[in-house]
Amino acid sequence: MIDAKGKTILLVDDEQDIRDVLAVALQDMGYRTVEAENAQQAFEIFQTKSPQIVVTDIKMPGSDGIDLLKKIKNENPETEVIMITGHGDMNLAIRSLKHKATDFITKPINVDALEIALRRACEKITIRRKMQDYTSSLEQLIREKTELQDHLASLGLMIGSISHGIKGLVTSLEGGLYLVSSGLKKNDLSRMEEGCKAANETAGRIHKMVLNILYYAKKRELNRLAVEATEFATQVAGTLSSRFDENNIRLDCRFDENAGSMTVDGDYLHAALVNILENASDACLKDREKSTHQVTFSMAGRKKDVVFTIADDGIGMDHGTREQVFSLFFSTKGRNGTGLGLFITNRIVKQHSGTISVTSTPGKGTEFVIRIPRTPPVD
Ligand SMILES: Nc1ncnc2c1ncn2[C@@H]1O[C@H](COP(=O)(O)OP(=O)(O)OP(=O)(O)O)[C@@H](O)[C@H]1O
Numbered sequence: 209m210i211d212a213k214g215k216t217i218l219l220v221d222d223e224q225d226i227r228d229v230l231a232v233a234l235q236d237m238g239y240r241t242v243e244a245e246n247a248q249q250a251f252e253i254f255q256t257k258s259p260q261i262v263v264t265d266i267k268m269p270g271s272d273g274i275d276l277l278k279k280i281k282n283e284n285p286e287t288e289v290i291m292i293t294g295h296g297d298m299n300l301a302i303r304s305l306k307h308k309a310t311d312f313i314t315k316p317i318n319v320d321a322l323e324i325a326l327r328r329a330c331e332k333i334t335i336r337r338k339m340q341d342y343t344s345s346l347e348q349l350i351r352e353k354t355e356l357q358d359h360l361a362s363l364g365l366m367i368g369s370i371s372h373g374i375k376g377l378v379t380s381l382e383g384g385l386y387l388v389s390s391g392l393k394k395n396d397l398s399r400m401e402e403g404c405k406a407a408n409e410t411a412g413r414i415h416k417m418v419l420n421i422l423y424y425a426k427k428r429e430l431n432r433l434a435v436e437a438t439e440f441a442t443q444v445a446g447t448l449s450s451r452f453d454e455n456n457i458r459l460d461c462r463f464d465e466n467a468g469s470m471t472v473d474g475d476y477l478h479a480a481l482v483n484i485l486e487n488a489s490d491a492c493l494k495d496r497e498k499s500t501h502q503v504t505f506s507m508a509g510r511k512k513d514v515v516f517t518i519a520d521d522g523i524g525m526d527h528g529t530r531e532q533v534f535s536l537f538f539s540t541k542g543r544n545g546t547g548l549g550l551f552i553t554n555r556i557v558k559q560h561s562g563t564i565s566v567t568s569t570p571g572k573g574t575e576f577v578i579r580i581p582r583t584p585p586v587d
């Protein structure tokens with residue numbers, strides 16, 4: 209039994225009687241039929257009804273069946289076209305096969321022969337559909353595989369970079385602990401204090417690194433809440449004040465008292481700004497040219513946005529470094545950096561539909577400007 213269900217056949221013959229007989233036979237087989245009496249009319253119907261199968265006489269007055277076949281194949285190469293030929297029309301039949309006709313049957317039409325030709329046409333349609341399904345699922349599989357490979361590759365890079373970082377952090381933790389224990393033995397309080405300070409600082413670094421890894425691994429939807437911008441900026445500055453104090457870097461906060469509120473993911477945005485402030489402090493520490501350093505952390509409320517600016521007078525960056533600051537795993541800090549910080553900061557800002565820009569001059573310093581819309585944009 210052929211799967212005629214839902215298939216429409218366009219029947220083309222200039223003889224009304226033949227069309228009538230064929231239409232009845234085809235409908236008995238379960239097909240829907242539409243009819244045309246010449247090639248021109250047939251092509252118009254083909255364009256509006258899009259039948260999957262066309263059964264056409266080869267010899268017709270005016271434009272013949274082969275011309276129709278060519279036009280149909282040109283319009284939709286997947287249409288199955290069965291040609292009806294008269295006795296002795298072998299050359300025409302062969303020509304039609306050259307133009308990709310599915311089959312041909314000879315007049316007088318034997319219904320069994322027609323049914324066999326139609327079965328072949330239906331099989332071709334089914335196989336083609338299956339092939340298309342396979343191809344698209346294969347394409348999907350290839351896409352997923354590529355994504356997985358990319359993910360694995362960046363995971364490999366991250367593990368390498370993190371192991372490197374952890375190794376350094378463990379060494380400095382051991383150094384701190386050594387100072388504490390040798391201070392204990394010698395009853396040397398200042399040595400112990402020095403050791404504690406080093407261990408604390410390392411613990412802070414480990415904490416930040418773990419947070420960054422978590423942010424990287426688990427990108428989640430934003431959890432937006434209304435936040436007072438001034439209070440928020442003060443909290444961010446508070447997180448880092450001891451670090452700045454210890455390193456003798458002045459943190460100059462200039463917050464707009466009337467900045468108002470913003471609807472943001474406070475935890476995420478906090479982490480984003482901390483990453484920039486930490487980099488600013490690192491940049492000041494690395495700069496041996498100046499004797500004192502300062503980081504200015506400003507926040508200003510605009511009509512639709514809140515703008516944060518973090519400017520340091522540290523080592524600054526050359527053009528090449530500045531171009532790569534937001535790249536995953538880009539770091540110039542060796543074992544003291546994973547290169548996740550600004551990648552994550554950028555991602556968080558983008559998630560808030562905000563913008564981030566950086567200007568920097570080697571030896572002079574760097575400025576980051578982050579603009580965050582007060583409310584999420586409406587799509
Ligand atoms: N304020 C700055 N001044 C100079 N260079 C900077 C500054 N901020 C970022 N950079 C450069 O950009 C690089 C990438 O910064 P990012 O915060 O992404 O990584 P990182 O600080 O090296 O490591 P971590 O993942 O621990 O933050 C830094 O290694 C540094 O070279």
Ligand SMILES: [Mg+2]
Nearest residue numbers: 483487549550
């Ligand atoms: Mg950093």
